[in-house]
Amino acid sequence: MPRSLNRGVVALLLSGALLLGTAGCGADTTASVSTAASPSASGTFEQQKLAKTRFVANAGLAAGAAYQWIVKPYQAGKFKKGADGRTFALVKAGLAGAFTYNRLKAAVNNAKGDPLLSKAVAPLSAGIDSLKDLGTKLRKGEIDAADVGGLEGVINGIKDAGKSAGAEVVEKVPSASQLGGG
Numbered sequence: 001m002p003r004s005l006n007r008g009v010v011a012l013l014l015s016g017a018l019l020l021g022t023a024g025c026g027a028d029t030t031a032s033v034s035t036a037a038s039p040s041a042s043g044t045f046e047q048q049k050l051a052k053t054r055f056v057a058n059a060g061l062a063a064g065a066a067y068q069w070i071v072k073p074y075q076a077g078k079f080k081k082g083a084d085g086r087t088f089a090l091v092k093a094g095l096a097g098a099f100t101y102n103r104l105k106a107a108v109n110n111a112k113g114d115p116l117l118s119k120a121v122a123p124l125s126a127g128i129d130s131l132k133d134l135g136t137k138l139r140k141g142e143i144d145a146a147d148v149g150g151l152e153g154v155i156n157g158i159k160d161a162g163k164s165a166g167a168e169v170v171e172k173v174p175s176a177s178q179l180g181g182g
Contacts, residue, residue: 051113052167055121058110059162062103063155064173069096070138074148079141086141094139095179100151101135104128107158111165120161127154 069092073079078089108128111121131154137143162169 051110052117052165054110055107055114055117056162056167056169057172058103058107059158059169060172061174061178062100062107063159063169064171065096065103065179066100066151066155067171068173069093069179070100070143071148071152074143079138079143081141090138090141092179093143094135096135097131097138098135099174099179099181100155101128101131104131104154104158111161114165114167117162117165117167120165121158124154124157124161127157130154 073089073093077083078086079093080086083089105128108121108125111117127150131151134143134147134151137147159169
């Protein structure tokens with residue numbers, strides 16, 4: 001009996017130490033990531049350059065997803081009732097809509113790290129906010145020409161703002177795992 005009690009105590013202590021050690025590692029990692037991921041406008045040239053690079057990457061992914069899985073299928077009539085593969089196209093478009101909104105918001109946050117880019121992107125925030133429900137509308141099949149036109153307008157505005165600030169945005173189609181959040 002005492003021997004099994006000793007084993008139980010040792011097992012409990014080891015599992016507790018393992019649990020605390022794992023929790024401690026996670027907290028340190030999160031703190032260092034959140035500190036490194038938030039450049040400020042008053043930072044060094046490298047941070048500003050990094051902000052532009054992140055802006056270009058996020059805006060490019062947003063533009064690529066929007067055109068590949070929303071604009072092109074809409075123009076091809078894939079979202080119309082009775083269209084071949086409509087359900088699958090709508091699901092992909094819904095994911096792309098949510099992804100596009102997320103990447104555009106990230107691009108605006110990245111733009112805050114560069115004074116010129118921040119000024120160029122600031123007027124587009126309201127347009128980006130109007131896209132918040134785009135993913136849901138797409139999944140439900142409730143999208144129309146005005147929604148697609150608004151999306152194209154926001155994407156083109158982001159591209160123009162980037163170009164005017166010296167950060168030209170090039171469309172990059174995200175992979176399926178990026179689109180699905182994996």
